[in-house]
Amino acid sequence: MDRLTKSYPVFDCDAHINDPEQIWDYVPESQKELVRNTYWRGDAEAWLNGDTPVMGGGNAHFPGYNPICIAGPQMNKKIMRKLNSMPLTAEQKAYVHHDGAIDARARLGEMDLMGIDQVLVIPTMVIMHVPFATNAEGVDAFCQAYNNFVADWCSEEPSRIFAAAFLPAQDAGYTAKEIHRAAELGLPVGLIRPIDAQAKYPNAAAPSMMANGEYDQVFRAFEETGMVLGMHTFPAPNYPHPLGRDYLASPGELFNRAGIDSQTFSFVHEMQVWLSQVLLSGLLDRYPNLKMAVFESNAEWLPYTLKTCDRLFKLYARERGSKGDRLPSEAFHEQCVISFESDETGVFRQWKQFQRIGIWASDAYHHDGADSWSAMRNMTECGVPDDVQADLLGGNARRFYGIEGKLFVTDEAPPIDRPDWFPQGPALDEWAEIVAHPREHAEQMREMGLDPMSLLEDTSGVAAGKGLA
């Protein structure tokens, strides 16, 4: 395969850190106990509300590799599947762990290899658990600590590393205040997860029968500061809902209940619920200066959804609350962007519909992450013009965030020289062909110890944990 070159800066709009333990060092001494009883994690354990053990993302949660820190340079799903089936030594685990998930300096080296000039980093298990913390004051203190930490983390290379603030969405007043404070810190994006954690879906912009309109101050704070509202979704949790067991905090919980990895669609479905409300309620008309980024929800579904929303906007012309005449698709194009990942060929085939609103994301180092080189290859194969590739891979995100582009990487790196034990070459391809078609290779699967029951024995203890990265 020919190595690629590029002449424009790539901006990775959604990549992750693995919530380093230093975050908690940023909590003032006077609030340490409060935050410890809100959300706290070490390498081997994490606690929500002081009494609920949760999977916080530490390496010790996983008998094999840590799926939150695995998808770095030149990794792919075949390698990870193979690694998943291997007993890894401590040394091997350390080798496949990407330290850039914790350490900013290490991150820069990995960005060079992945063809990423600039990045916006986002937390990981914080998004999963913190919405379910019950003490709003504790959440506010935690978010301040996180945002202070991540602002400092970016200072390692401020022209390359940017970060999104995490917001205490349990309380709209705290959220509005933190938007202003985080904007002062220079964080260009504020994150909210669109779920019904604790039956408080973050959408009450105006007083209604069901809510007091407290979120108006949040959307206004985004408008006032120019900070981008970053909606970031996640795999489905399974925390009790205040309304009872027939009710959900995330639409992705239906996947859990059907016995499927909710990572498949929880991200997408959480966002679709959010976006259909935003687009059909006229929320963007109410806040015309609000800028919203749709993260980690894929993008291929968007054109059809926008078309459908446009039709419904007309069909409900005399029932809808918004009396404006701007179509949902027009509002989206004027005020929003949506992230896409390297393998979304449906986006590339429909590139004309994304050329001003698509922003590329690596999702590194989560196990489904990928580099920019693979995105370029897929785009070229789908006929995306070079100038549009440059916009999709960086220009659109920088324009939206108001960040100056800087080019650091021009050439794709040669293949990394791997140790002998590392899955690679024809042997990996042969192995992958067998496991990809287990019914055709049932006997070989059993001989290799890869029948379903042995997989279960290996992984059941951490099965749920692995479903979270």
Added chain:
Amino acid sequence: MAAVVDVDSHVYEPPEIWDRYVPEQFRALARSAFYHEVDDEGNRLTIVNGAPGAELNRSRLVRQAIWRPGMTVDDVGALDPDQYVPINPGAYDPAARVADMDAMGVDLAVVFPTLFNEYLPLVENPEAAAALAHGYNDWIWDFAAQTQGRVHPVAILPMHSVLLARRELDRVAEKGFTSVVIRPAFYTTSTIEGHSQRDQMARAMADAMRQGLGGAEWSPRHFVETAPFRDVWRHVDELGLVACVHPSLGITGPDAISSGAFAERVSHRLGVPHTIAEPIAHMQDADLFVTSALFHGLLEDFPTLRLAIVHAGTSWVPLALEKSETYLWLSPQFATAFVCLEPEEVWERQPLIVSFDSWEESVGIMPDRLGDKAAWGSRYPNHDASGPVEAREMLEANGVDAAMADRLLGGNAADLFRLQVPVG
């Protein structure tokens, strides 16, 4: 030009079903479990499990049966929501239906229930559900019989009990039905605990997820694709019927039944005056069904099972295949059956179609990617219905050739349903 098959159209079930078609000994029981009626002024009565049921509409308009041939979206939007508009007779009267099909340019229509698809999963009494299904099926059979072969009837199943579902399957197959509809939803059903490796693994995974992700108890409902219903799918395949997977808006029940309820419930906080589940609910339920089928090996277990996935668009399919592929590779602990890690291969070899909408431009842009499995549906007489002319114009505008357009507008559906299409 080839015949046009509308693979997704509807009736709006009339009281006649309860009064004449539900077996007499179950009429009181069935009516108490689920009943719906609209009077001449648009006043509604909906009963679910002996109590007032939630309505599909908030205004006086009955949007599921309002569209007539020639109406544009602006025409529908201009209707006064406080003024009742009579239900389109084509939604319950066979002669009116055929006249509408003529006006639309539709040669043959596959016809689905509206109310029964939405409400039947909510019914608590399995015997009442079976009686209701029996009544609907006999009524739609007689309806279709009066359309000179233009309407292809689809029978509904009482998924509340595998025993009753199989019994109704045998009955409708004997009667002559060749298609059944199964809503991708969660049903309360009696279960038999299996002891195979797969069953044990599925239970272990469910326990691990329930505990590891927060510990909440789940309601005693099971998704229709999962193990408790495997015998129903097997029997559909054995009988050689087409399984039509048709989502519903799903806003009249709790979150734990299907996707629409969550979206609808949380949007109340924003004060949106009409449903917001409409652009997403069907697509999400279809995502769930296909992903579940790929993770659990339904298509590999029954490779001859004919499937029609309708009323959800088709744009979601490539993403569903791609997401399933990614996490089948990355999450081996979820693969509780020997399943292929390349879902696109499984999808391609299965006899199936997915309906698309006239405004779904991605089909026109990517006919090579979606065209082999796509089949046009009108959604008649829902307020968002459209005709084949609009669909053909969209395809032509995107450069789809006439042969492919014919496949999309009828050929693919005729092949899957093995229809003898009368060309008018």
